[in-house]
Amino acid sequence: MTGTVYLVGAGPGAPDLLTLRAARLLEQADIVFHDALVHPDTIALAARAEKVAVGKRCGRHSTAQQFINKRLVDAAKRHRVVVRLKGGDPMMFGRAQEEIALVREQVLRTVEATPLAEGRQPRLVMITSTRSGEGKTFVALNLAASIAEGAHRPVILVDANRGADSLTSLLGLRSASGLEQLRDTDDPDPVGLLRRTEVPDLFVLPYGTAQPSGGRGSAMAGALLHLAGRLTDHIILIDAPACLESSIAGLLAGAAGQIALVVEAERTKRAEVEAALDILDACPTLQLLLNRSALQVSDGFRGSVPNSGDVAVGAHQA
Secondary structure (H helix, E strand, C coil), rough: CEEEEEEEEEEECCCHHHHHHHHHHHHHCCCCEEECCHHHHHHCCCCEEEEEEEECCCCCCCCCHHHHHHHHHHHHCCCCCEEECCCCCCHHHCCCCHHHHHHHHHHHHHHHHHHCCCCEEEEEEEECCCCCCCHHHHHHHHHHHHHHHHCCCEEEECCCCCCCCHHHHHHCCCCCHHHHHHHHCCCCCCCHHHHHCCCCCEEEEECCCCCCCCCHHHHHHHHHHHHHHHHHEEEEEEECCCCCCCCHHHHCCCCCCEEEEEEEEEEHHHHHHHHHHHCCCCCCCCCEEEECEEECCCCECEEEECCCCCCCCCCCCC
């Protein structure tokens, strides 16, 4: 049997504050590994599941993380739905932030190591994916916040992805001026187009309101180089469209100092990644970020665990 491990956050504490997806996964779970501080009524939502306490409490016997990992893998061999129920927000109290921090340090090292060249700016960092829905906007938003907060560098998060699921739409900025105005105006003031966020030193440049026109990608590249030239201390992180669905990412690749290609485990095919890398080859530095990584090797991109058997363990945030 091949099972899936879901990482579920118990939220602020009260069972009625769980997300709908978290409650649904608990109802479907075959086995739940839960922290010590999760409310008993929340655990009780997993009525049909086996419950295993793996929490850590100060001064008491606790379960080592390596042992928890092994138990999750073993459980996924025997059960279809395995839930790792953590107290609070897993992004805040778990290891996801540590992984984002590792990506941040690699990005910043590459910024420092990439020489300035005509038509290319080391501080332009593009985040893209092969197709929509692979988590690139999630990665871009968290990476931008991590650079601003953890590295104390000013960051501009640029939305170059027009659409209903774009960063601009998610932040409620669809009517705001932004990148399109920067692209279409001869002498724009980029500072006036930036939107402050609650995170110090993190700014957002929305997509903007101008109608699409010919030569968008090359004009966008020129606008972003202009932005970097005006704001010389800022890291500019670009949330670009999926490169197999739009030409924008390929046209921006030549201006970027580095590109992170987000690959979704269990979904993205090797041929798709290879096609995306061909599209982006104008950039000197390409990095792959495996999102929702799983523990089985197949035609899709995923990690592997020696001697783990036929098991796929995906980390899904509920």
